[in-house]
Amino acid sequence: MSERPLDERIDELVVGLADEAETEALEALCARDPAVAARVERARLRYGALDDTADTLEIPATLWTRIAGALDAPVETAARVRENVVDLSTVRRQATRWRATALSGVAAALLLAVMLGWVLMATPQPSVIAVLLDAGGAPVALVEGSVDNTTRVTLLERAQVPDDRVMQVWTKPDDDGPPVSLGLLAEGNSRTLSLPGFPPPHANQLYEITYEPLGGSPTNLPTGPIHGVGQAQAPVY
Amino acid sequence: MTVARSCETSQHLTASGPITYLASADADVPCRKGTCDTVTDHASLLQACASGDRSALKTLLDAEGGRMLGVARRMLRRQDLAEDATQESFVLIWRRAGQYDPQRGSARAWIYTILRNRCLTLLRNAGREELLDPAALETASDSATLETAYHRLDLTNDLRQCLETLEPDKRMAILSSYVLGYSHGEIAGRMGAPLGSVKAWVRRGLLKLRECLS
Numbered sequence: 001m002s003e004r005p006l007d008e009r010i011d012e013l014v015v016g017l018a019d020e021a022e023t024e025a026l027e028a029l030c031a032r033d034p035a036v037a038a039r040v041e042r043a044r045l046r047y048g049a050l051d052d053t054a055d056t057l058e059i060p061a062t063l064w065t066r067i068a069g070a071l072d073a074p075v076e077t078a079a080r081v082r083e084n085v086v087d088l089s090t091v092r093r094q095a096t097r098w099r100a101t102a103l104s105g106v107a108a109a110l111l112l113a114v115m116l117g118w119v120l121m122a123t124p125q126p127s128v129i130a131v132l133l134d135a136g137g138a139p140v141a142l143v144e145g146s147v148d149n150t151t152r153v154t155l156l157e158r159a160q161v162p163d164d165r166v167m168q169v170w171t172k173p174d175d176d177g178p179p180v181s182l183g184l185l186a187e188g189n190s191r192t193l194s195l196p197g198f199p200p201p202h203a204n205q206l207y208e209i210t211y212e213p214l215g216g217s218p219t220n221l222p223t224g225p226i227h228g229v230g231q232a233q234a235p236v237y
Numbered sequence: 238m239t240v241a242r243s244c245e246t247s248q249h250l251t252a253s254g255p256i257t258y259l260a261s262a263d264a265d266v267p268c269r270k271g272t273c274d275t276v277t278d279h280a281s282l283l284q285a286c287a288s289g290d291r292s293a294l295k296t297l298l299d300a301e302g303g304r305m306l307g308v309a310r311r312m313l314r315r316q317d318l319a320e321d322a323t324q325e326s327f328v329l330i331w332r333r334a335g336q337y338d339p340q341r342g343s344a345r346a347w348i349y350t351i352l353r354n355r356c357l358t359l360l361r362n363a364g365r366e367e368l369l370d371p372a373a374l375e376t377a378s379d380s381a382t383l384e385t386a387y388h389r390l391d392l393t394n395d396l397r398q399c400l401e402t403l404e405p406d407k408r409m410a411i412l413s414s415y416v417l418g419y420s421h422g423e424i425a426g427r428m429g430a431p432l433g434s435v436k437a438w439v440r441r442g443l444l445k446l447r448e449c450l451s
Binding site for chain 2: 054068
């Protein structure tokens with residue numbers, strides 16, 4: 001299929017003849033390559049004139065009520081995604097409170113060291129492992145997820161992160177749900193991340209690292225180029 | 238995983254009252270009703286949606302909902318399903334508004350892509366035959382819908398001019414996929430032709446159209 005001319009594949013996508021797998025493949029291609037996205041956009045605009053040939057129907061009075069009702073309906077996964085947003089103002093307030101206490105920097109550092117040690121020692125055996133591959137198929141990171149939702153991310157090469165970007169780790173706890181941020185690799189180094197409140201990772205769960213604006217994705221969904229992506233497997237012990 | 242670029246700017250709402258997002262000379266600046274062109278500025282509305290402004294979604298529904306319902310009705314051919322598809326599309330537009338990037342394309346095309354994908358998914362999942370009452374299955378009414386769509390295209394429109402250069406049955410096959418959501422299999426079924434040859438034949442039509450349009 002993929003040996004067919006890209007223009008032909010794009011046309012079939014736009015007129016609605018592409019099947020689901022092909023649609024996903026092309027959408028992934030668009031996300032990686034703005035030039036492809038621009039070609040798809042051009043094709044959409046060409047055919048878009050046909051949308052304007054449909055009748056303009058009267059909007060039923062109930063439609064807005066139905067839409068607004070659906071917006072109000074709780075979306076479990078989306079709500080959890082929002083909980084996962086780091087509110088910087090809260091963090092700053094907490095930092096001020098820290099300073100306000102009599103704890104010296106040394107004591108705080110000691111506490112952090114102890115906590116870090118505890119977190120590292122307490123990390124159980126991974127229940128899933130994913131090898132993330134870059135666009136060329138080369139392995140760039142190893143992801144080990146544990147039942148307690150700690151996720152060890154080991155970078156397998158020094159990533160060429162643009163100066164104004166940071167690596168952000170994502171997963172899809174629910175295959176059909178939105179991607180959820182596991183956290184940032186702000187230093188560009190390997191890290192253990194924790195994501196409480198989600199079901200334990202499962203085989204075939206998707207993991208991804210993208211380059212996001214500093215501070216992380218502004219939409220809390222992946223927006224940037226993909227560093228690596230892979231599906232988890234359950235290791236055999 | 239859906240990856241889309243975000244829009245990094247958001248609309249700032251003033252405290253002095255609701256703002257209607259209408260196009261102006263400077264499309265980035267929202268303006269009050271009556272002070273500028275009455276063309277809806279879809280991009281600003283999407284940005285307002287991304288920042289949580291529900292009135293922007295309502296404005297979008299008022300401006301575009303009737304046409305979207307028409308597009309959905311044409312593909313799904315049932316008023317209740319068309320309303321469902323339009324409703325679901327507006328919920329998706331609200332949820333994904335933050336992923337729309339004005340740098341990457343037209344806001345209106347982005348909105349219609351969501352709607353068309355929603356309709357196609359409904360068609361493919363349910364199976365067209367299940368969706369339809371037998372009376373609507375008349376091929377004749379499909380042809381009439383396609384003829385209407387074709388003739389409503391402006392004569393100066395590039396797509397119209399290029400469609401005109403195609404043989405009528407190729408033209409109708411391509412129109413039936415875009416306008417009615419026909420799959421390759423459905424086109425083959427209606428024509429009584431083998432699937433493989435219909436695929437190749439439609440591709441030749443698309444190629445000719447592409448060459449004409451470029």
